[in-house]
Amino acid sequence: MKIGELGQTTGVEVETIRYYEKVGILPTPARTAGNYRHYGNQHVDRLNFVRRCRSLDMKLDEIRVLLQFRDTPESNCGKVNQLLDEHIGHVGERIAALTQLEQDLRKLRRQCHKVQKVKDCGILAEIAQAANRIGGRVGKSHIAGAH
Amino acid sequence: MKIGELGQTTGVEVETIRYYEKVGILPTPARTAGNYRHYGNQHVDRLNFVRRCRSLDMKLDEIRVLLQFRDTPESNCGKVNQLLDEHIGHVGERIAALTQLEQDLRKLRRQCHKVQKVKDCGILAEIAQAANRIGGRVGKSHIAGAH
DNA sequence: TGGAAACCTTGAAGCCGCTACAGTGTCAAG
DNA sequence: CTTGACACTGTAGCGGCTTCAAGGTTTCCA
DSSP, rough: OOOOHHHHHHTOOOHHHHHHTTTTSOOOEEEESSEEEOOOOHHHHHHHHHHHHTTTTOHHHHHHHHHHHHTTTTBBHHHHHHHHHHHHHHHHHHHHHHHHHHHHHHHHHTTOOOOOOOOGGGGHHHHHHHHHTTTTTTOOSSSOOOO | HHHHHHHHHHHHHHOOOOOHTTTTSOOEEOOOTTTTTEEOOOHHHHHHHHHHHHHHTTOOHHHHHHHHTTTTTTSSHHHHHHHHHHHHHHHHHHHHHHHHHHHHHHHHHOOOOSBBBBBGGGHHHHHHHHHHHHHHHOOOOOOOOOO
8 A cells, every 4th residue: 555545544644654764663665666655564553553652652762662572572571561661650750740730830820810900910920939939949840841 | 140140040051041032032131342141130030930930831932921911010911810721721631631641551551460472462462452443543642742 | 648636755844942062252360 | 371161153953743845656537
């Protein structure tokens, strides 16, 4: 099948498939006479595997590792378990950090209950104050974005 | 003060300060005879404000909006409240998504209890199966990375 | 058979919020 | 007067795509 059909079958955008090839997640496929990429069922399986891993929020680096194990069925799977445990750990840390963040934000939100002049708004005042309280002391947080 | 001192005072890296200037978060400061950026206390306050917002995981776009309100004390703060509410909403969604993800990962982890051959490992088998079950149906998830 | 439409190709640039260079200039201390 | 710490500009890189430009190939229909 051609790249468009592979995309249809797996629900992955064509550009993403080419990107996966470029970064070594998918092998370079055979080409037709007209230089079109030509795929088979093994590509569908592999791409579905990748997609499932991405839906579990794994990085491409982690997925590369898992694919390597998938490609060597006689090797032992201890590292797979370890990788997954670490990943679960990261997710747990993130949940904790975001939960703390949510509390901070709700507390901040309580500083302003009505629409008023900006200069009287408790939210902006509180941000400014907190900013100066922590001035110079905070390193980078280990949580990533919420967007 | 020079940029290095501003960085020290606020705990922000010099490159980040220049970056903030480039993207319009900080105003272009005065320059010394030797073309060094020259800052005052108002810059410290503004940068601290920005940093506090970042520690609350706001995007630079959102921070730009808040700064604009901060700069016009007579305007009304309804939009500030709204921005914050939306931000809290995003964080809440993320927590929910990550919590679901954590459950999925723990369930997956239970598929393999010991170190064995990859070909018998329940985890890789489960990923492959789940991948084909969902094949072609899933759009992109709204959760971002856990790393 | 011809011509349009749908598909495919490569390569580069853009997104976010920095971070890390390279190559040069300025300034203060000893 | 030299050394070293700081400052300057500009560019490239991170991840995981997404989007675009400028073309080549195939397919379909009249």
